[in-house]
Amino acid sequence: MSEHESNPPAQECILCGRCLSVCPVLLGTGREELSPKAKQHMLKTLARNPERLRLADCRVLADKCLSCGRCRTVCPQGLSVPRRLAELRAAHPGWQQWLWKQWIERGAALWPALAVFGKVAPKDVGPQTFARFMDSLRAMAPAQDITPWLAVHTYDSEVGRGRSILLFAGCTARRIQKAWHAKAEAILGNLGYTVLSERAMTCCGLTLDHAGIPDAAHEARMRNVNAWRAAGRPRITTFCASCFHGLGEYAHCADVNWEEGEAEAFANALVPLSSLWGETTFSVTDAAPARVRYHQPCHWGGSDPDKAWLAATLGARISAPSGVQCCGMGGVLQLGDQPLSRAVATRCWDALAPDEGTLVITGCSGCTMQLRSSSPAMGRSGVPVAHWLDCVRP
Amino acid sequence: MSLNANQLHFLRTLFPDGDCLTAPEEMLVFETDASRLNGAPLAVVRPQIESQIVELLRWAHAECIPLYPRARATNVVGLCVPERPGIVISTLKMNRIIDVSADDFVAVVEPGVVTGDLQKHVEAMGLFYPPDPASFGISTIGGNVATCAGGMRAVKYGVTREWVLGCRVVLPGGRVIECGGRNHKNVVGLDLTRLMVGSEGTLGVMSSIMLKLMPKPEATASLMAGFATLEEAMLAVGRVFRAGVLPTALEFMGPEVLDCLALLVPVPWPHGTGAGCVRAVLLFRIDGSGAAMPADLERLRRALNDTTQGAPMWLEQGVGSAEEEPLWEIRRLINPATYYVAPNKISDDVTVPRGSLLPALTGIRDIAARHEVPILTFGHVGDGNIHVNIMHNAADAEERSRAVEAKLAVMELILSLGGTLSGEHGVGLTKAPYVHRQLGEDERAVMHDIKAVFDPNGIMNPGKAF
Incomplete structure (x- = not known):
């Protein structure tokens, strides 16, 4: 071991500012005090000189994070602001966290109740916030305005022959967008897979973790890992970037009772649905929109299999904005500071620059919901937004 | 010191809707920058249009309140730190590209435009803005102009100064002056634009900046070369220039830098200290026409491959940005990687005449041995610019004092070779105590007189620069 290696690397923010160029909150607002760097500096100051700051005010700033994880991907020190903030929230639980837990765990039954909470929320700014909140809820209704236009021409049924697979649908598809679940199941069946029941599985835990409810997140992780074990450790696939990210984190979680080599096996078993097509061919029908714009979910973390498949399949028909574009869905921000979440979404829509013939597609349940609820008026209705599954005719 | 009710009222009226911060929690990040030094902001304001800056400077001049302009605060010399209590001006909401012709x-x-964003924007039009400080993707034009940022392409294209045609500057008291203009040639009057570039926010606040562009070079290629010793690498630098090659960029990384990069990322060269291992790396970029590129690369390789002086033991080439980018990303990771060596650094970016590079680098190596502190050397050797990072643990008083002694010894060495204290980072707070070692009393008196013309009450970024 060299002299340098014997020193642990300095895991402290060095204020280099790399995170400012990828943080959707900073880019959407120009407010440096909301940047990941500022949050790191604040947490460090809280730890070393707590008398300088009021914890309650720090928490208000801390909650203005989308938990997109982009800052960690560029941080030379490998620091994750969402993780640090989750720890802060876990130590000081508050109403938003409770709300999220209810939302994720109880699902659809609670959404009307959430609307009521919108009225009494501490940072509520009146009817406008409430109206936007209702938009979000309405967006969760199944998509009705998308006629499938990407038809599977021939399936490569060799891909899954003789193999079993677990389809991890995620909270949104299980409870609201059931058509996604059914389509994904049909696709996997046509690819030759035996699709195993995911009934024993639950939320991936990502949202619970970021909201600062580590116990519930741990419980969710253990339930999912045990379900995977009970199914004979098969492949797992998902069509949601956030679920993929959440499940991908399991291998790095010290709280999962991994056996030797098992964490790696789990990580290897996890594959995005869009990477399973093999030699399957497609045809674009007459119902196809004139222009398709792709929204890249933050949670693909730089390598996006949906984008690669769509680009190869649709060619010049599809395009995507450059730079960092976040829909503004993530974390507790959506509940805690809707105007800020909206500001981020507005920047995202400016970059998507839709016209009357545009369909926006993405590959994350959360992004689909947020984009639908923030979609700008265009002609007689808003710009249509689809999960790519909405467009596929299996 | 704190602001009184009238002063707060003025600021909140001028900067409504969350653009005036006064809560300690919100102002916290504005007390510091990448130097990690701390100051004490009294308030933070975010102008969105020039007229707000005019009103602010009229008022602050009358009230004699220090002002600290700031964009992304990526500088490492404490330029943005409000050392004396004052008001921080964040330009992040002035980030519009007004016109590209x-x-x-x-x-x-506007000053808050990120340099890399502007570059992408103009390159899509077939145009080119060459200055590329290592921070180009995260730092702003305003910050780059205030520090006269350099960068890797400075060997061929020069530093930021060469690319600023003009700027609008708001002066303390509220006067707005227009320096330069859209003309690529202009010899009328004193060159106020050049005075503003590199003035480190000590004269006024720039509200817009006019930059020169050029046609985008058709093709680029990069070549990374690993050598057995520092001496062999420096001899190769001389050979390349003598062969008539003017690289766009020419970077150097010394043995200690290669070691700490290897701690952060997998490095492409054979790493270690044994035989066959690379101990010094040169990274070249050339640009020009696509047709000429293979011939130019071959000429560069021929100049490097001199077996009598020590040919490179490892070479990696990239043609076109996709292939080149991984090579340059390694170079950009040096600053963060340094903290794997020790938690604190004294960072200098000295320059020497190009012919004095080898004595400078070997002299610094001797200083490191003598003071028993790791000193990392890397940088833009193509223009004689060496980054010197003296790594230490500041919590250890004895180690800290050895690091400070080493810094002074490096400074003595560099000045004795006819060099300068800073090639591009600027002076800021960290180098201000040493400026008199390079600048004479008369020169500094003239600079103070000039500042007094712009800023008679001394409110603009006090305590910095000269």
Whole structure:
């Protein structure tokens, strides 16, 4: 071991500012005090000189994070602001966290109740916030305005022959967008897979973790890992970037009772649905929109299999904005500071620059919901937004 | 010291809707920058239009309140730190590209535009803005102009100064002056634009900046070369220039830098200290026409491959940005990687005449041995610019004092070779105590007189620069 290696690397923010160029909150607002760097500096100051700051005010700033994880991907020190903030929230639980837990765990039954909470929320700014909140809820209704236009021409049924697979649908598809679940199941069946029941599985835990409810997140992780074990450790696939990210984190979680080599096996078993097509061919029908714009979910973390498949399949028909574009869905921000979440979404829509013939597609349940609820008026209705599954005719 | 009710009222009226911060929690990040030094902001304001800056400077001049302009605060010399209590001006909401003209070869931008964003924007139009400080993707034009940022392409294209045609500057008291303009040539009057570039926010606040553009070079290629020793690498630098090659960029990384990079990322060269291992790396970029590129690369390789002086033991080539980018990303990771060596650093970016590079680098190596502190050397050797990072643990008083002694010894060495204290980072707070070692009393008196013309009450970024 060299002299340098014997020193642990300095895991402290060095204020280099790399995170400012990828943080959707900073880019959407120009407010440096909301940047990941500022949050790191604040947490460090809280730890070393707590008398300088009021914890309650720090928490208000801390909650203005989308938990997109982009800052960690560029941080030379490998620091994750969402993780640090989750720890802060876990130590000081508050109403938003409770709300999220209810939302994720109880699902659809609670959404009307959430609307009521919108009225009494501490940072509520009146009817406008409430109206936007209702938009979000309405967006969760199944998509009705998308006629499938990407038809599977021939399936490569060799891909899954003789193999079993677990389809991890995620909270949104299980409870609201059931058509996604059914389509994904049909696709996997046509690819030759035996699709195993995911009934024993639950939320991936990502949202619970970021909201600062580590116990519930741990419980969710253990339930999912045990379900995977009970199914004979098969492949797992998902069509949601956030679920993929959440499940991908399991291998790095010290709280999962991994056996030797098992964490790696789990990580290897996890594959995005869009990477399973093999030699399957497609045809674009007459119902196809004139222009398709792709929204890249933050949670693909730089390598996006949906984008690669769509680009190869649709060619010049599809395009995507450059730079960092976040829909503004993530974390507790959506509940805690809707105007800020909206500001981020507005920047995202400016970059998507839709016209009357545009369909926006993405590959994350959360992004689909947020984009639908923030979609700008265009002609007689808003710009249509689809999960790519909405467009596929299996 | 704190602001009184009238002063707060003025600021909140001028900067409504969350653009005036006064809560300690919100102002916290504005007390510091990448130097990690701390100050004490009394308030933070975010102008969105020039008229707000005019009103602010009229008022602050009358009230004699220090002002500290700031964009992304990526500088490492404490330029943005409000050392004396004062008001921080964040330009992050002034981030519009106002105009890009493919006929005039001019871009007009607000100070908060990120340099990399502007570059992408103009390159899509077939135009080119060459200055590329290592921070180009995260730092702003305003910050780059205030520090006269350099960068890797400075060997061929020069530093930021060469690319600023003009700027609008708000002076303390509220006067707005227009320096330069859209003309690529202009010899009328004193060159106020050049005075503003590199003035480190000590004269006024720039509200817009006019930049010169050029046609985008058709093709680029990069070559990374690993050598057995520092001496062999420096001899190769001389050979390349003598062969008539003017690289766009020419970077150097010394043995200690290669070691700490290897701690952060997998490095492409054979790493270690044994035989066959690379101990010094040169990274070249050349640009020009696509047709000429293979011949130019071959000429560069021929100049490097001199077996009598020590040919490179490892070479990696990239043609076109996709292939080149991984090579340059390694170079950009040096600053973060340094903290794997020790938690604190004294960072200098000295320059020497190009011919004095080898004595400078070997002299610094001797200083490191003598003071028993790791000193990392890397940088833009193509223009004689060496980054010197003296790594230490500041919590250990004895180690800290050895690091400070080493810094002074490096400074003595560099000045004795006819060099300068800073090639591009600027002076800021960290180098201000040493400026008199390079600048004479008369020169500094003239600079103070000039500042007094712009800023008679000394409110602009006090305590910095000269």
